[in-house]
């Protein structure tokens with residue numbers, strides 16, 4: 001279990017010399033507790049302190065890097081059971097697993113399909129972050145050549161080998177890319193350890209249940225592998241979710257051995273709806289890697305979106321920049337809406353405006369990332385603020401009319417906004433979902 | 447002792463057990479009833495103690511044909527939307543819904559302003575068409591709901607329906623009706639755990655039994671605030687397990703309603719190129735929203751697309767059979 005910041009602080013030099021980049025030793029200690037810094041960033045820490053901290057300050061769940069270079073992902077390193085307690089920090093690697101028995105054209109097409117799994121939503125690009133290759137052929141050469149072709153995606157790879165020797169053959173093509181080797185079992189773990197050690201790659205361990213997987217992880221670590229991933233997805237989805245939930249609690253609260261590693265699952269359920277729902281269950285319940293054979297954008301986008309949602313830091317409302325935005329081919333006569341800079345509010349409004357196909361300006365007011373109702377109640381969306389925005393150069397350069405549409409929930413500010421700004425104030429709908437209709441009907445009639 | 451035994455947490459509270467629908471023995475006419483709640487641990491963590499009841503899948507039925515539902519959803523439902531009774535029948539007989547969520551949309555002044563008597567006639571027709579329990583949902587205008595739902599409550603007296611919604615500002619009329627007619631109630635509180643509790647306090651202070659209450663903390667669709675709903679439901683479940691009795695109330699999620707508002711579910715292929723098959727995209731969006739909220743601790747999920755509802759039933763079975 002992780003030490004408290006104060007306990008760590010007692011072991012630091014307490015000179016506040018700032019060489020670690022933190023203003024004080026205490027600040028550095030706090031970063032250590034949340035795994036946002038490592039002890040070697042303090043050049044002056046004593047050997048004695050190092051010895052004491054290296055064991056105790058080891059995170060309850062190890063942070064494991066898969067891949068190399070720009071696309072490298074880090075999984076694990078989580079500190080809580082529930083995102084509201086703090087935050088989830090390291091989103092799972094989500095990706096497609098490709099078999100090694102495809103002919104060249106098929107493989108090329110599947111690789112292209114994986115490459116296309118990239119989407120922009122709420123101003124962020126989300127896409128698959130890992131790719132698996134599965135040795136279904138049972139043949140080492142076929143595995144190695146498929147791995148070589150898939151490596152062109154430059155995504156962190158998971159090598160799902162039939163036996164350690166096949167992983168070794170594939171690693172000849174890609175060891176520098178630091179793929180995750182999958183998976184050591186009770187029967188063959190020594191071989192896998194030898195291969196993973198010589199290639200300096202992380203290793204997944206698997207087994208029929210949590211106890212066997214954890215016991216194997218302990219053995220593998222004793223044999224010198226630190227970067228371990230627990231594959232707990234070998235059984236039913238019910239067993240997998242239960243095991244991952246238990247592993248998280250055991251690692252954080254019970255100091256159990258062999259569970260302090262990120263978890264993963266390869267979701268093999270043949271029914272595509274069930275497959276996607278299993279992937280979502282694993283994203284919600286603690287997986288560090290989720291692989292699926294599916295590669296339809298309509299199947300992958302929801303899984304990626306769920307990860308984007310749940311790994312948002314609940315302590316920081318996501319904000320967009322407060323300024324004038326335009327949607328579509330706007331002219332100086334286009335309507336102007338105002339809303340808040342809470343990301344969810346803005347993007348909901350933006351997507352409804354897009355759907356209406358009415359070119360529109362959206363004025364975003366800085367409400368410190370609060371929604372319309374909260375902002376209005378806390379005086380963060382006041383008529384003075386909106387008036388100041390309407391009279392700004394930014395607006396007068398873009399818009400020739402003087403009509404502003406305010407959210408229905410702040411209808412109460414109409415009068416004062418009209419007085420403060422001289423603009424005609426139109427009260428829009430309360431819910432963004434009614435905006436499209438509003439722009440197409442009410443606005444067109446004004 | 448296995449690791450699962452070691453992981454077990456001893457919680458002091460449980461979620462209350464709620465039965466919707468009354469069979470002949472209970473004075474109603476339902477052939478099947480729905481019992482949810484009773485959990486004494488985290489969702490899908492049977493090492494904490496397996497929950498005694500499953501999770502219910504409801505399907506939405508409107509009392510008037512919905513106007514702006516996207517093609518992939520409207521096509522899947524087909525002609526049945528013209529008649530609430532036929533629609534409800536299809537949900538139960540073809541698509542396997544555990545219960546029906548009848549939305550009295552036409553009672554809204556902008557949607558036809560149907561009278562309480564017309565609404566009550568619709569309720570009767572649906573009760574006659576199917577023998578599963580009924581959720582009766584107003585038009586979310588407090589004054590109109592008070593008029594409409596009290597008449598519907600009487601029309602369905604003894605059937606132990608689930609009526610909603612009440613809020614901290616508007617609950618007295620409906621609480622009195624549901625007490626008199628033996629129904630259950632949905633308390634609405636938008637993403638605020640204190641308000642959720644406050645609603646439960648106000649309603650139970652009127653003598654309404656806690657084990658006939660459901661919480662609706664509003665639902666955020668995948669990509670549109672799902673994480674807020676997710677965390678509110680987790681916090682609610684933890685409060686209940688920590689023996690806060692007034693938070694130990696089953697949770698309902700309006701999954702279909704929210705998922706089908708998302709651009710990713712509605713947009714045509716021309717509007718959203720690269721996002722995949724238009725006919726399936728919304729189904730996946732609805733399934734993903736539902737399966738995520740299952741993990742946060744949901745007891746009744748209200749779905750729209752037949753394929754999504756059927757898939758969710760399978761998912762629940764698979765998640766509860768280790």
Ligand code: SF4
Nearest residue numbers: 016017018020025042
């Ligand atoms: S480098 Fe070490 S001694 Fe200097 S402020 Fe940071 S923690 Fe303290």
